[in-house]
Amino acid sequence: MESWMGTVVYFIFILGIFYLVLIRPQQKRQKQHRELLESLKVNDDVVTAGGIFGTITRVKDNSVWLKVADKVEIEVLKSAVSSVQGTEKK
Incomplete structure (x- = not known):
């Protein structure tokens, strides 16, 4: 027992x-x-999980628009954003 x-x-x-x-x-x-x-908002500099750097220009429910170059914007899922520049831990 x-x-x-x-x-x-x-x-x-x-x-x-x-x-x-x-x-x-x-x-x-x-x-x-x-x-x-x-907490994502317009003008945040972010990095996606795929390594794309960009600045948020629009925030939607499930996605954000990133300005990645002059006159070039892409839409990515919010879940693809891995960090906000300046706030990641080293």
């Missing part, structure tokens, strides 16, 4: 470590990215 209880305690301990090392940090990163996407 004692070995069964020890196995359960050990299993719960391993799950706790797994949560603290893998799941919690991922949830924190997702929350930060969601907050970043919600």
